[in-house]
Amino acid sequence: MSKFEPSQLPNLAGQVAIVTGGHSGLFVLLPILQNMLTKSSGPGTTTELLRHGATVYIASRSRDKGEAAIKLLKLEQPTADVHLLICDLGDLESVKSAAAEFIQQEHRLHILVNNAGVMCTPYSETKQGFETQFQTNYLSHYLLTRQLLPILMSTAETSPKGMVRIVNVSSDGHAKLAPKEGILFVDKCRAKDVSTWTRYGMSKLANILHTKELARRYGASGVIAVCLHPGTVKTNLSQGPRNSTPLYRLIQPLVELGAPGPERGAWPLLWCAASSTLTVEDNGSYFLPIGKKTPASKSGEDKVLAGRLWDWTEKELANAGV
Numbered sequence: 001m002s003k004f005e006p007s008q009l010p011n012l013a014g015q016v017a018i019v020t021g022g023h024s025g026l027f028v029l030l031p032i033l034q035n036m037l038t039k040s041s042g043p044g045t046t047t048e049l050l051r052h053g054a055t056v057y058i059a060s061r062s063r064d065k066g067e068a069a070i071k072l073l074k075l076e077q078p079t080a081d082v083h084l085l086i087c088d089l090g091d092l093e094s095v096k097s098a099a100a101e102f103i104q105q106e107h108r109l110h111i112l113v114n115n116a117g118v119m120c121t122p123y124s125e126t127k128q129g130f131e132t133q134f135q136t137n138y139l140s141h142y143l144l145t146r147q148l149l150p151i152l153m154s155t156a157e158t159s160p161k162g163m164v165r166i167v168n169v170s171s172d173g174h175a176k177l178a179p180k181e182g183i184l185f186v187d188k189c190r191a192k193d194v195s196t197w198t199r200y201g202m203s204k205l206a207n208i209l210h211t212k213e214l215a216r217r218y219g220a221s222g223v224i225a226v227c228l229h230p231g232t233v234k235t236n237l238s239q240g241p242r243n244s245t246p247l248y249r250l251i252q253p254l255v256e257l258g259a260p261g262p263e264r265g266a267w268p269l270l271w272c273a274a275s276s277t278l279t280v281e282d283n284g285s286y287f288l289p290i291g292k293k294t295p296a297s298k299s300g301e302d303k304v305l306a307g308r309l310w311d312w313t314e315k316e317l318a319n320a321g322v
């Protein structure tokens with residue numbers, strides 16, 4: 001499926017989507033305004049979903065950035081049905097409120113893209129005391145998904161097969177960087193003794209295990225869960241390793257050699273979110289760009305580990321009072 005382009009997506013009118021981190025990035029038709037916003041693969045996804053007629057909720061921690069993005073999107077697409085959902089993945093209460101607000105506004109949800117993330121940031125903890133990468137990339141997306149599963153499932157009941165999807169944006173770093181045990185089940189995932197790269201790999205492995213366990217537990221509901229590595233894309237994600245790892249500043253040009261910018265970098269996400277060539281048979285799958293179904297790492301395919309992570313996550317969320 002390597003020949004995919006967004007023009008191949010079906011008409012998405014009537015479908016409702018949430019994209020976390022969907023507020024910033026390149027707007028192809030508005031080059032002069034590009035510099036007003038930071039780069040990320042979220043907006044490429046948002047823009048194309050809107051162009052194909054979907055209603056899109058941008059889940060962002062920043063009202064200013066979210067509103068600025070909506071203004072720009074409306075310049076390109078004046079009738080775009082685009083909304084802002086304040087959702088700080090560094091605060092579990094904010095995630096819960098975002099889900100509750102969405103459910104108040106809408107009766108259906110067809111596409112949930114768990115895209116926002118941080119990479120290899122210096123060690124820090126969130127409001128609830130979890131390691132920041134693990135909560136931002138995985139735990140908060142687990143919670144957001146859990147809160148939205150009832151609306152996803154009821155939407156699936158009245159939608160064509162394969163239409164209702166959860167897309168978890170992982171990384172091939174799950175295989176290269178996670179520890180050999182897979183997940184280090186330490187209190188609040190405060191794995192201080194390992195490198196920030198290992199913590200990133202672990203959070204991205206958790207995205208994959210989450211996807212596969214979702215597919216096992218909710219496969220019969222008609223909701224599809226898939227995950228992907230979007231490829232190397234030139235975005236703001238590199239700020240993390242640039243801040244934590246001085247050597248990264250030297251090798252960054254090599255790492256990003258030939259990599260696309262965020263707008264094209266969003267295509268693999270779009271394929272997972274809305275392509276009609278992805279079907280119920282793909283539930284639980286991991287994809288490389290674009291739409292290449294691939295086994296995840298040994299840990300990523302470990303069913304026991306996936307079940308253990310699910311139970312551990314539920315316990316940690318309960319301890320955190322959410």
Ligand SMILES: NC(=O)c1ccc[n+]([C@@H]2O[C@H](COP(=O)([O-])OP(=O)(O)OC[C@H]3O[C@@H](n4cnc5c(N)ncnc54)[C@H](OP(=O)(O)O)[C@@H]3O)[C@@H](O)[C@H]2O)c1
Pocket residue numbers: 020021022023024038039040041042059060061062065087088089090091114115116117118119136137169170171172229230231232233234235236237238
């Ligand atoms: N770029 C790559 O080469 C690459 C490769 C493999 C996987 N990925 C994955 O692709 C996804 C998107 O990354 P990207 O490359 O687009 O990175 P990016 O440009 O840094 O964008 C990340 C997005 O996440 C948001 N975010 C960060 N912390 C947040 C928080 N606490 N609450 C809410 N939103 C938060 C950011 O919002 P702010 O503007 O508020 O910071 C931004 O919109 C990530 O999951 C990443 O792991 C990317």
